[in-house]
Amino acid sequence: MTDKRMDYSSEIDKLKYSSTERVFEGVITEVNDVSVKIDFKGRMGKMDIPRRLLITEYDPKVGEEVGWLMSYPEVLDTEANQKYLGALHEYKKRMAKIAKEKEKGRTKE
């Protein structure tokens, strides 16, 4: 089975600044069925995370404060990933198309 053994390196080894994780705090600004939107304190950004990534004692409410550890995001590769780039372009193209059609529909009325 030796051919199946991987000479693996963990994703964490890709990070050069992994120990920059520090406490961040934020405030919940929106709760919907899918996700929770959080504004970082200190105007340092915002995030929209699925509900299953939030730890809470009771159902989350707008205005509640949250805290978490986060390291500084590091760019992993000098080359953009073509697969995701392609998917993103495709997505934008479709959205633009749908918006155009909606606009056409509206002007007709």
Place this chain on the structure above:
Amino acid sequence: MSISVETAKEHLNDPAVLCCRREKGKLLEASDLEDPTLFPDYEDSGLLELPDNVLKIGQVLGATLDKTMDALLPLTPDVVDNIQDPSAQDDEEDTDNAPATEDATPASPDVTATVANGNVSNGVVHLSVKEGKGIELDVPLAMVNQGAVKNAPSAGETKETTSQQEPEVDEEVVRTLTRKHFKIDKVEFGDETKIDGTTLVIGNTDELCKEALENHEIVKDISVSVITPDDYHKYTNSIMDVQPIATKEEGELGEGVTRVLDGVVTVLTGTDENGVQVGEFGSSEGYVDENVMWGRPGAIDKGEIMLVINATVQAGTNRERRGPRGAHEAADTIVEHIREALKKADDSLVVDTEKIEQKRRFGNKRVLLVKEIMGQGAMHDNLILPKEPVGTLGAQANVDLGNLPIMLSPLEVLDGGIHALTCIGPASKETSRHYWREPLVEEALKDEDIDVVGVCLIGSPQANTQKSYVSKRLGMWAEAMGLDGAIVTTEGFGNNHIDYGENIEAIGSRGVPVVGITYSAIQGELVTGNKYMDAIVDNNKSKWGIENEVLENNTLCQEDAIRALAMLETKMAGGKIKKPERKWNPNVKLNNIDLIEKATGKKIELAKNEQSLPMSKKRKEHYEKDVD
């Protein structure tokens, strides 16, 4: 932190390190020693360095410290007087399983079976018991083969097991499900929905779609299209579900006769009116051949025709419970017409008749399968027990049932008793089709050494307070059922890992051995733990242990089910599961597969991962040409 006497007993073979400063002459006891489970952390941060000659806890209890020493220093022979013999300290550490002969004392599960090495003569296997002072057992081969096949280790490489008393098993078929397979190799559009030989004709699509929309206001548009195997390089929106097309011919769901189409599956996709994909975040939209992990239990099989039903829901409702729910129900209206046609199809078209039996094996160890399903924020719903296989009518959402444990028979699960709306990350979501061929349920039903009592579905609520409420009910079920073992699995990862741990604890704390199955690796590292979570199988298949958008990539497959059952049977027999490594190491799984294959003599097919999919690096040209 010093340890208790019990903890010391559990760790007699672990290194002995002083927890605190102690004076020369101190008679060493448990309260002088540091907790061995903390050593990896101390070593990582450079606070502790264990030399090769460090003594074991079993050797220092009752010995005398020969030198005043500070905290967190390892105890070595040069500083300890009157080093003890560790075997003298060892009581019964593990649950005992009295070996086959009556002369043996009930102690010591530390038996090394030599069957795997072929030490067989005169039709008996010779076992030598390490503890209990020189007891030798001669066990009839037939009995030990039963036990040895299942002694395959686990999270690590332990080879310890006990030979088991062969139980008197009373086998009873409690229900049967017959599946009649109809082969489809073409899907066409025509005037009337029918099964014409091996062609599925979808009749009057406009009418079908209109009807679907009429009854579901939230769905603004719906369309039906076909993707054939020769043209998988087609774009689809986010895949919300993969469903077999099946209907009841006779009886209720979970028994009787079910008809199913082979060669075609329904694939539900969708966006909202603004083109935003339905899905939590990042989803599996894109080219089918790049984003689907073919052949997974919950995915499309290569060679199958995809009947794509695309729903467009009201703007913004893709983030609300009612959006995806509406899409699923509207699509089901269309599929219902196919079910009607399948009911009418001639019996002569049946290509294969499969009989699935649910057997109770009274006398064997009673095992419960627990599937923890998402129940948070209501976009994650599973509809339980519809009238028709993988239907929506008549089903109840687990969230509406308070996420409380619901008992199903294994056949109810396999007969389309779960319609999955679960919109979690595509790599670890379990689609409707996954339940139709749930590997753990299938493997457990085949396993002649256990008595599967049922499949319990338990939801995972958002709030911790609700999680506790629900896990405690599971614990009470386990207690009332008098279980001998349980396997707890969950789909996805995130805060559901919190109650995943609690569910294992609820059952484990009742003295029932539990094995867990989940996606973990790098991204899904467990957030909490407890002492009952000592045997876990990782669903991860992706090369780097990261969740990706490849549909069904990291879901439970046959190889995971086999490892989990082997682990559980090892635990139930009193065998030991080796501790996991500090960080995810994919070789642990490969070692386990090796061991199981050696013990059973059966090859285990390993599932492929996303590395086997085409990765088009030239898409930039393909897209950027006509942007703007």
